[in-house]
Structures are given as structure tokens and as C-alpha cells.
Amino acid sequence: MSKGTALITGASSGIGAELAALCAAGGYDLVLVARSAEKLAELAAGLSRAHGIAARPLAADLADPAAAQAIFEQTRGDTIEILINNAGFGVLGPYAETDWAAEARLLQVNIVALTHLTKLYLPEMLRRRSGRILNVGSTAAFVPGPFMAMYYASKAFVVSFSHAIANEVNGSGVTVTVLCPGPTLTGFSEAAGTSESKLFQGSAMSAAEVARDGYRAMMAGKAEVISGARNRWMMLGTRLAPRTMLAGIARRLNST
Numbered sequence: 001m002s003k004g005t006a007l008i009t010g011a012s013s014g015i016g017a018e019l020a021a022l023c024a025a026g027g028y029d030l031v032l033v034a035r036s037a038e039k040l041a042e043l044a045a046g047l048s049r050a051h052g053i054a055a056r057p058l059a060a061d062l063a064d065p066a067a068a069q070a071i072f073e074q075t076r077g078d079t080i081e082i083l084i085n086n087a088g089f090g091v092l093g094p095y096a097e098t099d100w101a102a103e104a105r106l107l108q109v110n111i112v113a114l115t116h117l118t119k120l121y122l123p124e125m126l127r128r129r130s131g132r133i134l135n136v137g138s139t140a141a142f143v144p145g146p147f148m149a150m151y152y153a154s155k156a157f158v159v160s161f162s163h164a165i166a167n168e169v170n171g172s173g174v175t176v177t178v179l180c181p182g183p184t185l186t187g188f189s190e191a192a193g194t195s196e197s198k199l200f201q202g203s204a205m206s207a208a209e210v211a212r213d214g215y216r217a218m219m220a221g222k223a224e225v226i227s228g229a230r231n232r233w234m235m236l237g238t239r240l241a242p243r244t245m246l247a248g249i250a251r252r253l254n255s256t
Contacts, residue, residue: 002053004081007031007071009062009117012039014186015136016086018211020055021047026219028082030055031075033062062087063105068116079128082218083121085114086136090151092254103150110154115161122165122174129173134218135162139182139231142238146251155180159224166223175221179214181205182231203230 006023010016012034020030024047032040032055040057048055058074060067088110091102114135125131138155145152162178169176183204210227217225226232 002029003027005029005031005075005078006082006084007033007075007078007080007117007121008082008084008086009033009113010087010136012036012043014207015181015184015211015214016084017043018207019084019086019134019215022211022215023082023084024048024051024053024055026215027051027053029053029078031058031071031078031080032056033058033060033071034087035059035061062109062113065108065112068113068120071117072120080121080124081130082132082134083117083125084134084136084218085117086134087113088136088154090148092148094147095149098150106150106154110151111157114158118165122169125174126169126172131174132218132221133162133165133174133176134214135176135178136214137162137178137180139180139226139235140250141180142235143250144247145254146247147254148250152250163223175218175223177214177218177222178224179210179217179227180224180231180235181210181213181227182234184210184227205231 006028008016008020011020011032020032020043024030030044030047030053032044034040037057037059040059044055044057058071060071089106091098091106118133135158137158140152141155141159143152159178159180162176166176184207185204186207205228213225213227226235
């Protein structure tokens with residue numbers, strides 16, 4: 001018997017696909033959201049066969065301001081017990097030179113779609129007194145990010161927003177968790193153009209490891225999880241270092 005439905009954005013690959021597999025293994029039906037209809041259909045069919053759950057692909061581009069409402073309308077008959085806002089991307093380059101159209105899409109996907117979907121699904125969760133929301137942030141949220149200024153700032157928003165809403169719903173039966181991975185082996189770095197940067201020259205976690213950390217924290221109702229012991233130690237250091245120093249370190253890491 002299904003425990004309800006998990007809706008996952010950015011579900012076609014990487015952390016999103018791994019989170020989908022964990023939710024399916026946990027007995028949740030799935031609504032899988034991403035731009036690639038073909039990849040989603042293949043993933044949905046595989047997870048449905050493997051776990052005996054219902055999995056539905058829903059192709060949508062979250063850079064479209066109308067996408068969140070359209071997704072909500074298409075899932076009105078589902079009990080969305082889990083909402084995972086995983087979709088996101090970055091843009092690399094000096095801010096004076098990067099493409100505004102790409103950065104406007106970044107804001108729409110990383111911030112607006114995430115907050116709009118939360119706005120749409122949270123009220124029903126509160127009425128049921130049951131539900132879990134997992135927002136995927138980043139360790140980038142804790143430092144200024146030269147050459148990826150918009151991405152780092154968008155993730156700072158996600159972390160702050162998630163903690164605020166987690167506090168608002170405390171004791172309601174609904175939980176909000178923010179997952180903060182560091183460098184992770186997904187398609188993100190290729191899409192952002194950062195695969196040759198120093199940030200990805202060191203150790204990077206697998207998408208499966210990050211997803212497990214996020215899923216466990218979400219199911220435990222934790223407000224935040226920084227994935228990986230090394231990343232947790234590094235983020236402790238950011239609390240003491242001046243922001244100018246942190247910006248300098250991030251600048252070197254984001255350089256190719």
C-alpha cells in the first residue's frame with residue numbers, strides 16, 4: 001500500500017534520480033518532474049517495476065514562470081506527502097560578462113519555482129498534519145561565490161528560506177529540511193561549465209551518497225543536513241572566517 005506520493009523536481013538524473021529511487025524503495029508513489037520526457041519515462045518505468053509503486057513522469061521546464069502552477073494542477077488528485085525541490089543549475093563567469101537571460105532562468109528555477117511549489121503544496125500538508133519538504137541547497141550557501149555569484153546567492157536564499165519555514169511549521173506534523181551538498185559527481189558541473197575548475201579537482205561525493213544523507217535527514221525531520229564529514233568540518237570554519245577571506249577562497253576554487 002502506498003504511503004502517498006513523492007514529487008521530485010530535477011528527477012531525471014543525479015541527486016534527483018537517486019532521491020526518487022529512495023522514495024520508491026520507501027513505498028512512495030512518484031511524480032517525476034524534469035525537462036526530459038524520455039529520461040523521465042524510462043526512470044519511472046524502471047522504478048515502478050523494481051518497487052511495485054506507481055511512478056508518473058511529468059515533463060516541465062521550471063524556468064517557465066507558469067510551470068509550478070501547471071504541475072500543481074496536474075497533481076490535484078495525488079496526496080503529495082513528500083515534496084523534493086531538487087532542480088537547480090549554475091552559471092560560471094564574471095558577473096559583468098555573464099548572460100542575463102541565463103541568470104534570469106537560474107533565479108526562476110533555483111528560487112522562484114522552489115518557493116512557488118512550496119507555497120502550493122504546503123497548505124494541504126498542514127491541513128492533513130502530515131508531509132515532508134526537502135529543499136536542495138548547497139555548501140555554496142555559506143560563502144560568497146565570485147565567478148558564480150548568482151548561484152551561490154540563490155543557494156543562500158534556499159537555506160534561509162528553508163530554515164524559516166521549518167520554524168513556522170514546527171509541531172504541525174509537517175517538516176522542512178534543507179540538504180547542503182558540496183561538490184557532487186552529477187551533470188551539474190558540465191552544465192555550469194565548472195568541471196575544469198579547482199572546485200571539482202579535489203574530492204567529490206557521489207549523487208547516491210548525497211541523496212542518502214538528504215533522505216535520512218528528511219525522514220528524521222531534521223532542519224538541515226550538510227552532506228559529508230569533510231564538508232561539515234569545512235562549513236564550521238566558515239563561521240569564524242571573514243567574508244572577504246571566504247570570497248577569496250571561493251574565487252580560487254571557481255577558477256579554471
